[in-house]
Amino acid sequence: MGLRYVIVGAGVAGIAAAESLRTREPSASVTVVTDDPAGFYSRPGLAYYLSGLIPETQLFPRSPAELRALGLTWVQARADALDPRTHRLTLADGQILAYDKLLLATGARAALPDFPGSDLDGIVTLDSLADTRGIVRRARQGLQAVVVGGGITALEIAEGLNARGCRVHYMLRGARYWANVLDPDESQLVEDHLRATGIILHHHSQIREAIGKRGRLVAVETMTGERIPCELLAVAIGTHPRLDLAQSGRLKLDRGILTDAYLKTSAEDVLAAGDVAQVYNEVTGKATLDTLWATARAHGEAAAATMAGIPTPYRSAVAQNVTLLAGIPTTIIGSVGGGEDADLVAIARGDSETWRMAASAWVVVDPHPVNRLRLMLGEQTLKGALVMGDQTLSRPLQRLIAANADLTPIRQALLADKSAVADLIMSFYAEWEQSHADKR
Missing domain, CATH: 3.50.50.60 (FAD/NAD(P)-binding domain)
Incomplete structure (x- = not known):
């Protein structure tokens, strides 16, 4: 008899974990608990549906047949209480689920206004x-x-x-x-x-x-x-992590559910992933929140491996988001900003706290009426980049930042001639890629 895995939440973190568990342990019991009747869909896609750019059907990354093929047990209910001591989860309808390993992927909810009249219809x-x-x-x-x-x-x-x-x-x-x-x-x-x-x-x-x-x-x-x-x-x-269930189980919390690098919480056999998880980074020594789709998916995959008995730390990738800002294709990579934003009371969806952790850096800007490139250049490496408009440089910059590539050979040239920034980066990247290909 396989282990009983229970996942609370049917967002990308929860489903990534479920898919990974099913691959690792085909005979195990995997139960997904969700109070969202729509099941698994793309939150980033909601804006495109609102704008009329895509139909509602395109919001679903997995077809009903694909989800059925995973052999998951779906429970449509709200999880109300957690007892880590007895390994039991109580649902709103009174049903009790026993688990061997539990993943909390409860996500985050929109922060609500506090001005008078905030409860009006509309x-x-x-x-x-x-x-x-x-x-x-x-x-x-x-x-x-x-x-x-x-x-x-x-x-x-x-x-x-x-x-x-x-x-x-x-x-x-x-x-x-x-x-x-x-x-x-x-x-x-x-x-x-x-x-x-x-x-x-x-x-x-x-x-x-x-x-x-x-x-x-x-x-x-x-x-x-x-x-x-x-x-x-x-x-x-902004958004606030959904902490009610974790609070009922007396897990250690900060702004989110605190986890170690393996997504483990303070309770034995309970892990957390996605927007609700405030994950410790062994490199920076800080626990941060992200509301990025790719991060949530990676959380789910790492958590599933640990749940299945293969302890796997979440290796924080360079935070990146590709989006449309007022119709302008925009890629944000690494540390590019800092300070507070008066219009946000909490981290927003599609955001990463690491974007605002920029250390001291020289800013190099290649301006253009629409196309714009901003680099956060450290002493030897790139700390972050923002690309608006033409996205040719997005992947090279992501690769160079993720690899902490040494840009010393072109650093002075980047600072001296802003009009040549794009050409310098592309030329350097081509040589860098070739040198790494030769080593492989």
């Missing part, structure tokens, strides 16, 4: 497929909408509503968009594009109150007394 978040379906149902030509928040998600909501014909007001508390990741010129590129598509930007603007009539949103009032009529208010001010 105030929404982009937290799940159900949320997105609800926004799509509400959105229509000419509808007045307000978006508040920073980072990728708020921008995606503003663009999605605009694409569906809404008149969108985007409110920013600070002087510019995503100030702790983008530099002023990059923020300006994004904001100029938003204005060109008809989105109305409000800087240094904060909601004092949401105003309702018979329980429905009709307007928002700002701290300066400005009143903006609206029927929809979308809030994207």
